[in-house]
Amino acid sequence: MDWVNAIVQGVLLGGLYALFAAGLSLIFGVMRLVNIAHGDFIVLSAYLGLTVVTSTGMHPLLALIIVVPTMAAIGYFLQRGILNQTLGDDILPPLLVTFGLSVILQNLFLAGYSADPQKMDAGALETASVSVAGLSLGILPLLTFGIAIVVIASLQYMFFCTSLGRAFRAVSDNQDIAQLMGLNKRHMFGLAMGIALGVTAIAGILLGIRTSFDPTAGSARLIFGFEAVIIGGLGNLWGTLAGGIILGVAQTIGAKIDPGWQLLSGHIAFLIVLAIRPQGLFPRVSG
Amino acid sequence: MSAQTYSVSRDSQSAKVAAVLGVIVLIVLIAAPWWAGRADMRLMGEMFLYLSLACLWNLMAGYAGLVSVGQQAYVGFGGYMLFALTMFAGLPPLVAIVGAGVLGALISIPVAALIFRLRGAYFAIGTWVMAEVFRLSFAQVSSLGGGSGSSLPVGIVRSLAGSRSARESLAYWMALGAAVVVIAAVYLFLRSRRGLALTAIRDNELAAASLGIDVWRIKFVVYVVTGGLTAMLGALIFLQKLRISPDAAFSVNDWTAFVIFIVVIGGIGTLEGPIIGTLVFFALRETLADLGTIYLIVLGFVAIVVMLKAPRGVWGFVRERYDIQLFPLAYHVQKKPKTDK
Amino acid sequence: MPDPILSLKKLDAFYGDFQALYGVDMEMAEGEVIAIIGANGAGKSTLLRSISGLMSNEIDQVNFLGKGIGAHRTDEIAALGLALVPEGRQLFPSLSVEENLLIGGRLNRKGPWDLQSVFDLFPVLKERRAYPSTALSGGQQQMVAIGRALMANPDLILFDEISLGLAPVTIKSIYDALPGIVGDGMSAIIVEQDISKALLVSDRVYCLMEGRVTLEGAADSISREAISHAYFGID
Numbered sequence: 001m002d003w004v005n006a007i008v009q010g011v012l013l014g015g016l017y018a019l020f021a022a023g024l025s026l027i028f029g030v031m032r033l034v035n036i037a038h039g040d041f042i043v044l045s046a047y048l049g050l051t052v053v054t055s056t057g058m059h060p061l062l063a064l065i066i067v068v069p070t071m072a073a074i075g076y077f078l079q080r081g082i083l084n085q086t087l088g089d090d091i092l093p094p095l096l097v098t099f100g101l102s103v104i105l106q107n108l109f110l111a112g113y114s115a116d117p118q119k120m121d122a123g124a125l126e127t128a129s130v131s132v133a134g135l136s137l138g139i140l141p142l143l144t145f146g147i148a149i150v151v152i153a154s155l156q157y158m159f160f161c162t163s164l165g166r167a168f169r170a171v172s173d174n175q176d177i178a179q180l181m182g183l184n185k186r187h188m189f190g191l192a193m194g195i196a197l198g199v200t201a202i203a204g205i206l207l208g209i210r211t212s213f214d215p216t217a218g219s220a221r222l223i224f225g226f227e228a229v230i231i232g233g234l235g236n237l238w239g240t241l242a243g244g245i246i247l248g249v250a251q252t253i254g255a256k257i258d259p260g261w262q263l264l265s266g267h268i269a270f271l272i273v274l275a276i277r278p279q280g281l282f283p284r285v286s287g
Numbered sequence: 288m289s290a291q292t293y294s295v296s297r298d299s300q301s302a303k304v305a306a307v308l309g310v311i312v313l314i315v316l317i318a319a320p321w322w323a324g325r326a327d328m329r330l331m332g333e334m335f336l337y338l339s340l341a342c343l344w345n346l347m348a349g350y351a352g353l354v355s356v357g358q359q360a361y362v363g364f365g366g367y368m369l370f371a372l373t374m375f376a377g378l379p380p381l382v383a384i385v386g387a388g389v390l391g392a393l394i395s396i397p398v399a400a401l402i403f404r405l406r407g408a409y410f411a412i413g414t415w416v417m418a419e420v421f422r423l424s425f426a427q428v429s430s431l432g433g434g435s436g437s438s439l440p441v442g443i444v445r446s447l448a449g450s451r452s453a454r455e456s457l458a459y460w461m462a463l464g465a466a467v468v469v470i471a472a473v474y475l476f477l478r479s480r481r482g483l484a485l486t487a488i489r490d491n492e493l494a495a496a497s498l499g500i501d502v503w504r505i506k507f508v509v510y511v512v513t514g515g516l517t518a519m520l521g522a523l524i525f526l527q528k529l530r531i532s533p534d535a536a537f538s539v540n541d542w543t544a545f546v547i548f549i550v551v552i553g554g555i556g557t558l559e560g561p562i563i564g565t566l567v568f569f570a571l572r573e574t575l576a577d578l579g580t581i582y583l584i585v586l587g588f589v590a591i592v593v594m595l596k597a598p599r600g601v602w603g604f605v606r607e608r609y610d611i612q613l614f615p616l617a618y619h620v621q622k623k624p625k626t627d628k
Numbered sequence: 629m630p631d632p633i634l635s636l637k638k639l640d641a642f643y644g645d646f647q648a649l650y651g652v653d654m655e656m657a658e659g660e661v662i663a664i665i666g667a668n669g670a671g672k673s674t675l676l677r678s679i680s681g682l683m684s685n686e687i688d689q690v691n692f693l694g695k696g697i698g699a700h701r702t703d704e705i706a707a708l709g710l711a712l713v714p715e716g717r718q719l720f721p722s723l724s725v726e727e728n729l730l731i732g733g734r735l736n737r738k739g740p741w742d743l744q745s746v747f748d749l750f751p752v753l754k755e756r757r758a759y760p761s762t763a764l765s766g767g768q769q770q771m772v773a774i775g776r777a778l779m780a781n782p783d784l785i786l787f788d789e790i791s792l793g794l795a796p797v798t799i800k801s802i803y804d805a806l807p808g809i810v811g812d813g814m815s816a817i818i819v820e821q822d823i824s825k826a827l828l829v830s831d832r833v834y835c836l837m838e839g840r841v842t843l844e845g846a847a848d849s850i851s852r853e854a855i856s857h858a859y860f861g862i863d
Binding site: 033034036082085086091092093094095096097099100101102103104107108110111219222223226227230260261263264267268270271274275278 | 348352354356401402404405407408409411412413415416419420423424426427539540544547551555580581583584586587588590591594595598
Binding site: 170178181 | 680681682701702703706707711712714718720721722723727730731732734735776780
């Protein structure tokens with residue numbers, strides 16, 4: 001039963017990892033950009049949420065109303081102001097610029113909030129649980145998983161059933177010809193980054209409620225998101241969810257064997273997939 | 288009907304001058320224990336080690352197109368191997384340093400086999416994941432101190448040299464020697480046929496492959512050699528620090544962020560770049576380090592600005608403007624004076 | 629001529645240091661169909677890229693509807709009413725046939741062309757509307773590319789080598805449909821290597837060689853001999 005519990009917890013954890021990964025996946029799909037500071041933006045959302053919560057006293061989940069649009073705006077202007085200039089055939093500029101951003105963000109956190117771990121207080125939500133088939137499932141993990149599904153379903157809907165999604169797919173296919181359709185590619189990329197950071201904000205708030213975070217927490221989140229994307233396969237958001245679940249389950253099972261093995265088990269699962277099926281489990285496009 | 292004949296050569300006036308100056312500078316540096324104070328020697332030693340790390344990272348990223356943000360894996364691995372080889376295998380430290388290098392090269396082979404499946408930015412993050420795997424793995428090894436690390440036994444430290452000043456001179460010379468070896472190795476490699484192939488790969492991978500260059504093989508060789516040399520440098524670094532822990536050994540900031548900064552500012556894809564970058568980095572550090580986190584923010588900011596506005600770095604700018612090179616690597620067409628029959 | 633819809637004034641175009649167009653002059657009245665012919669590398673596609681904004685030029689070298697657009701962005705020019713059927717079709721692989729057409733019409737400009745009228749023009753596309761655009765034959769893809777440009781209800785439509793890589797019978801059927809497209813007073817520039825087809829549908833013809841205009845005249849009165857000389861540069 002303990003093992004079943006561990007697996008279920010892992011599945012629910014996978015929902016959070018899928019949220020970490022969704023933004024990464026979207027940005028890579030639309031503009032072939034990998035944002036090394038992605039994890040730090042998740043942490044930025046958590047810190048913003050913390051600031052909102054401590055200054056207004058509102059519930060962390062309500063803080064989403066402020067933090068999500070703020071992060072979306074940051075994403076849009078970051079893309080148009082800085083990141084658009086790095087796009088091109090050379091992989092170095094976006095990599096190094098986002099790496100520089102990561103260093104800046106982590107030290108801004110350090111300067112602004114100190115190195116102490118922080119956490120948002122969501123009150124009863126954190127410990128509430130529901131009993132299902134003899135297992136005790138936390139409400140927060142269930143909520144997180146549910147939110148992950150809703151977010152991914154919404155993104156898929158946007159991509160395949162709306163004119164905005166059509167525009168994203170066109171720009172990702174062929175920037176020049178997309179412009180012939182009257183699409184301003186700089187604006188489109190800005191929108192894509194805005195949406196990605198908006199999703200990241202959701203992930204960050206949920207993270208900040210669930211566990212404590214500190215200025216350096218971004219690196220691990222980036223890695224988890226990245227591993228979820230690679231395990232699941234590029235270009236497929238549902239695959240990313242599957243990847244997140246596999247990663248989560250690997251970690252919880254590893255933790256069950258030995259608490260010190262939690263992170264390592266996740267990495268090992270990632271390496272196994274990389275060794276056996278490098279294109280991921282459900283790939284849609286080639287990287 | 289042309290009055291001139293042309294020849295293709297690599298040497299240039301500025302390279303010859305630079306070579307002479309370089310030898311003079313080297314002699315002065317070797318003599319440092321006699322004219323420099325202890326603190327200065329430590330600083331210079333540190334600069335040589337960073338210069339070496341930067342040269343190697345530059346070879347991978349600037350020439351082979353392998354952008355790694357995980358080289359700290361080998362720095363830490365090398366450090367731990369030094370401790371293991373001296374403490375458990377009883378090897379003398381200098382031998383252990385070479386041993387660490389060899390082991391580093393060996394372990395980079397399976398690592399490469401895995402992460403070479405990734406491309407571009409995903410490759411970069413993959414290297415980071417590997418470094419994390421190394422860190423977490425070594426944190427599990429209790430005989431090497433587990434999560435809190437261990438110190439190098441006094442006996443091993445003493446075996447290096449009799450007095451402390453002798454040890455400090457030795458440490459300095461080893462760092463200087465490492466820098467000379469790395470720069471020479473990289474220079475000779477770039478001058479060789481493989482190096483030419485590498486430069487072709489850097490400029491246009493597809494075209495290089497169509498010429499019959501085995502792109503994968505060369506990248507693999509570069510990765511393994513860099514891994515080995517980086518591990519050797521790691522052994523050297525931690526021999527001087529006398530203490531190792533997983534967080535210090537595999538620190539992204541210390542062994543990757545600073546190195547990348549040095550290469551980017553100095554000029555990526557050039558041999559002169561890392562030298563200039565190291566000078567700039569340490570100048571900034573000595574003047575700004577008191578400001579703590581502000582210093583790192585400034586560093587990140589400068590790196591971003593350089594990458595956006597002057598992606599070729601300081602040396603790239605100079606080279607374009609004045610057409611100099613200090614290391615004779617590029618081929619020039621030169622005019623030969625007309626010879627009478 | 630009364631205000632030309634498009635005029636090119638000493639248009640130069642460069643790819644880095646390489647000059648592809650040398651001072652090209654051209655004028656086009658509303659409702660005209662102009663053919664541009666020339667050998668490979670003559671600069672025909674470069675000309676269309678310059679007009680549509682995919683290449684940047686001096687602002688006054690390209691004038692559309694009275695405005696200098698030489699330095700404008702591609703998407704700004706598209707919004708002014710200029711559409712390009714690109715060389716090699718260049719459909720969006722991630723989009724279905726219908727989605728390719730829909731995205732062509734995203735500017736919502738007023739005019740006779742919408743999804744239904746494009747399907748009336750090319751009925752086979754209606755059958756294949758949900759297919760990925762890359763699953764169609766070359767000729768059908770060309771129809772999609774043309775339809776996509778039409779959906780924008782442009783004032784000026786540019787055709788870049790639409791016969792390239794197609795079987796003669798397919799080329800014929802596309803050119804048979806062309807009068808139906810440009811008949812409504814839409815202005816068009818047709819870049820072609822197939823001279824006979826180009827002359828059949830156009831009012832006037834320009835010939836380019838190595839980036840320069842070597843011949844200009846009415847399509848029905850120009851002699852084959854003059855064309856050969858201008859095309860190949862034989863004196």
